[in-house]
Amino acid sequence: MQQAVTEQDATAPPAPADLAPCPAPLGAPCPTPLGAPDPSPLLLFEQASKWYGSVLALNQVTLELTGGITGLVGANGAGKSTLLRLATGQLRPTLGRVSVRGTDAWDWRARRLVGYCPDVDAFYEDMTGRAFVGVMARLCGYDRREARRRTEAVLERVGMADRADRRVAGYSKGMRQRIKLAQALLHDPALLVLDEPLSGIDPIGRQELLELFQALAGQGKCLLISSHELEALEKLTNHVVIMARGRVAAVGTLAQIRGLLDDHPVSVRIDVDAARAVARRLLDLPDVLAVEVDDAGLVVKARHPKRVFAAVGRVLIEEHAEVRRLEPLDESAHAILGYLLGGSGRT
Amino acid sequence: MPAQTDTLLRYRPWRGTLRGPGWAAAAMARASVTLLARRRLYWGLFALVLLVFFFFFYGQYLVVWITTQTADDTVLIGGVKVPVANFTKFLDRLALNGTDHTFGNFIWFEGYVVVILLALAGSVLVGNDFHHGSLPFYLAKPIGRWHYVLGKCLGIGIVINLATTVPAVALWVEAGLLYDWQTYYFDNLDLLAGVLGYGLVLTVTLSLLVVATAVWVRQTVPMVMVWMGLFVLLRLLAGWLVDGLKADPEWRLIDLWNDLYLVGLWCLQADPATVRPQPQPAYWQAAVVVAGVCGACAGYLRRRVQAVEIIG
Numbered sequence: 001m002q003q004a005v006t007e008q009d010a011t012a013p014p015a016p017a018d019l020a021p022c023p024a025p026l027g028a029p030c031p032t033p034l035g036a037p038d039p040s041p042l043l044l045f046e047q048a049s050k051w052y053g054s055v056l057a058l059n060q061v062t063l064e065l066t067g068g069i070t071g072l073v074g075a076n077g078a079g080k081s082t083l084l085r086l087a088t089g090q091l092r093p094t095l096g097r098v099s100v101r102g103t104d105a106w107d108w109r110a111r112r113l114v115g116y117c118p119d120v121d122a123f124y125e126d127m128t129g130r131a132f133v134g135v136m137a138r139l140c141g142y143d144r145r146e147a148r149r150r151t152e153a154v155l156e157r158v159g160m161a162d163r164a165d166r167r168v169a170g171y172s173k174g175m176r177q178r179i180k181l182a183q184a185l186l187h188d189p190a191l192l193v194l195d196e197p198l199s200g201i202d203p204i205g206r207q208e209l210l211e212l213f214q215a216l217a218g219q220g221k222c223l224l225i226s227s228h229e230l231e232a233l234e235k236l237t238n239h240v241v242i243m244a245r246g247r248v249a250a251v252g253t254l255a256q257i258r259g260l261l262d263d264h265p266v267s268v269r270i271d272v273d274a275a276r277a278v279a280r281r282l283l284d285l286p287d288v289l290a291v292e293v294d295d296a297g298l299v300v301k302a303r304h305p306k307r308v309f310a311a312v313g314r315v316l317i318e319e320h321a322e323v324r325r326l327e328p329l330d331e332s333a334h335a336i337l338g339y340l341l342g343g344s345g346r347t
Numbered sequence: 348m349p350a351q352t353d354t355l356l357r358y359r360p361w362r363g364t365l366r367g368p369g370w371a372a373a374a375m376a377r378a379s380v381t382l383l384a385r386r387r388l389y390w391g392l393f394a395l396v397l398l399v400f401f402f403f404f405y406g407q408y409l410v411v412w413i414t415t416q417t418a419d420d421t422v423l424i425g426g427v428k429v430p431v432a433n434f435t436k437f438l439d440r441l442a443l444n445g446t447d448h449t450f451g452n453f454i455w456f457e458g459y460v461v462v463i464l465l466a467l468a469g470s471v472l473v474g475n476d477f478h479h480g481s482l483p484f485y486l487a488k489p490i491g492r493w494h495y496v497l498g499k500c501l502g503i504g505i506v507i508n509l510a511t512t513v514p515a516v517a518l519w520v521e522a523g524l525l526y527d528w529q530t531y532y533f534d535n536l537d538l539l540a541g542v543l544g545y546g547l548v549l550t551v552t553l554s555l556l557v558v559a560t561a562v563w564v565r566q567t568v569p570m571v572m573v574w575m576g577l578f579v580l581l582r583l584l585a586g587w588l589v590d591g592l593k594a595d596p597e598w599r600l601i602d603l604w605n606d607l608y609l610v611g612l613w614c615l616q617a618d619p620a621t622v623r624p625q626p627q628p629a630y631w632q633a634a635v636v637v638a639g640v641c642g643a644c645a646g647y648l649r650r651r652v653q654a655v656e657i658i659g
Contacts, residue, residue, distance in 0.1 A: 088487050108368055108491040116487035122479035126385045131378075138374030139488040141365035183484065 040102040041066055042113070042191050042222045043087055048096035050082050057082040059246040060096065065191070065224060069217045071233040072226040073333065074243030075341055080226045081119070081195065083243065087224065088116040088193050100191060112140075115189035119196045119226075121176040125169035129160060129179045132168060136183040154182040159208065173200030181209070192216065194225045198232050210236055230333040240333065242340055249340050257340075258305070258331050264339045265289050266305045271297035271325035272316065281315045299329070368490040372498035375485070379472045379502025388467065393510070395460045400514040403453045404521060407443040410435050411525045440623075445522025445531065447615035450542050453518060454511045454549070454611060458578075458604050461510045465557050466567075466574035468506055473499050473561035474570060492652035500554035507553055512546030537616060544614030549607060552637055555644035556603075562651050578604050589626070596626035600636045609633035 043065040050058040058079045074080050085091040086098045089105040100110040123132055133155060137147035155161040158178040163171075171179065177200055184192060197213075198206050213236055217223055227233045233240070234254075242250045242257070250257045258266065272278055275298045279291040282300055287308045290301040302308040305328070316323060329335070383389045413435050421428040442448035476482045485495050519539055523531040556577075564570050585602040588594040599605055605627075612622060613630040 085483075088483075090483055090486055108489050108494070111487060111489040112365070114487065116483065118480075118483040118487070120480040120483065122475075122481040123484075124382055124475070124481070126382060131381075135374060135378040136484065136488065138378075139371040139485065139490060141367065141371060141489060143363065143366065146363060180484075184487075187489075 046097045048093040051094045067222045069223040069237035071240040078243040079246040115184035115192045117184040117194045123168045130164035140187040158182045192223045265301040267329040272321045368494040371490045375498025376501035392464045396510045447617040462578045466571045469557040469561035470567040470570040474565035478565040503554040504550040515542045541615035545611035559644035606633040
């Protein structure tokens with residue numbers, strides 16, 4: 001398994017300079033409960049380890065998030081949930097430190113900056129959705145009036161305003177997900193930690209939530225999303241944290257991680273006429289390891305994708321080849337996970 | 348749901364000051380009481396609480412009325428003249444006369460309902476959080492572990508006081524109106540303080556005990572069984588040991604409700620010799636046991652709320 005830890009992705013939406021740990025106001029800078037805008041990372045894991053008895057769930061994880069959307073992927077038991085719980089102060093690391101804007105994540109003050117949408121949907125079934133979100137707003141520290149106003153705003157935002165007076169017991173899985181999301185958005189947190197937020201949501205609702213996540217990231221929020229649904233995650237971001245056996249196996253964009261997987265050359269499908277002639281030229285390139293020719297075109301296996309793609313372009317132009325299709329076959333999150341974790345890459 | 352990128356959630360800027368987590372505990376307590384109020388079973392149990400209260404309320408009124416209005420009257424029963432005052436003799440045991448034992452007895456009898464009420468409330472308000480995993484919702488908000496415990500204890504404390512202290516205070520007010528209120532209220536302020544003290548002891552002890560046992564056993568049936576063991580079996584055992592086998596009166600200390608009763612009577616400044624049944628352990632011994640139970644519950648909760656277990 002490759003150990004490829006990189007710095008925060010350059011393509012992820014950067015955190016704006018005024019991304020303050022603001023507990024409430026939107027659209028305007030505000031004094032923060034933790035002081036003035038802080039240059040410290042929004043979420044920082046420093047050699048954090050977590051033991052459950054004799055089981056090591058998280059092993060010396062070092063991670064830094066400053067903004068944008070980051071996907072958290074990995075097989076079951078890889079340590080994703082433990083990482084999220086440490087980030088949200090649900091657990092305390094056995095070793096190392098987890099901090100939010102410099103404040104220990106275990107400290108309740110740090111949670112003014114964090115919104116958490118857990119994977120469990122165990123509510124008080126007798127409560128209505130509106131009452132539940134209202135109670136959560138009061139727990140955030142708002143007075144009655146502000147709590148009511150924020151409750152209405154988030155319910156509207158997640159599309160539950162017209163259904164929030166029904167008892168939670170009668171909610172579908174998707175409605176429960178939306179209520180969970182609503183309570184996480186209440187205090188306008190700088191860091192949103194979402195555990196399987198798309199689970200049980202229908203395709204239309206899923207698209208709406210993806211747009212909401214993108215809108216939040218566009219406003220400078222930092223989103224850490226754990227999901228097994230890699231296709232949906234790839235639509236949101238290409239910046240991922242891949243976990244395996246309690247360790248961070250890789251951090252970065254999918255392309256960056258893919259580029260570091262030297263053991264697994266990139267496969268590129270090129271459907272082109274005159275495939276044999278092109279294949280012959282491509283085999284002369286130093287980074288190309290193999291070329292397979294078939295009826296539709298050819299598949300190139302090569303190292304250093306950036307150099308190869310430039311060279312392939314030149315060859316295709318020189319050969320006056322008509323390209324019908326050009327597609328990397330193994331740059332998807334699925335493929336990368338498969339290479340990193342072994343097996344099919346399914347999570 | 349339209350994508351909205353200009354302003355998040357359509358909030359207008361809010362420049363208020365966030366309240367501390369202590370307020371969050373109060374909000375949690377309110378939500379807890381509201382949750383209980385949604386269940387018919389609790390209204391049924393509160394009806395029993397009210398039944399006991401009205402028994403004492405009208406009993407107190409009846410005793411005063413008979414002694415003042417028909418003190419020397421007699422009625423013929425089988426040709427025998429019986430003084431009317433004799434009809435209330437059976438009530439003497441309850442001391443329905445606005446004294447220390449009136450309030451002690453009242454809270455003692457309310458205890459039978461309160462124990463059932465709390466066993467069910469504990470599983471609903473606390474056990475479910477652990478059993479179904481809804482705790483992350485609370486703990487992801489800006490409150491500490493102890494604020495969560497405080498919020499739940501407050502909610503349970505409200506239930507306890509609604510069933511014991513508040514009606515006991517109402518009895519004290521009624522007693523003042525039945526007797527000479529100008530002297531009763533001023534002369535018996537220590538009784539009011541005693542009632543409030545008794546209520547405080549009950550609130551602290553029982554709320555900690557409810558939360559601790561609910562965290563431990565989580566589900567309703569085991570919770571009820573544990574509470575019946577604590578408050579029924581141990582009571583029967585204590586009575587059998589002390590009254591039946593003539594063992595040391597200190598054996599009554601295993602009966603927690605009796606210990607709370609003794610501490611309550613201490614607050615009410617009742618004479619230890621008047622406590623029934625006799626013999627009883629000393630007040631201070633009961634207080635030590637109650638303090639020990641509180642300490643044990645707090646210690647257990649401290650261990651449970653620190654880390655892994657609170658999630659699992």
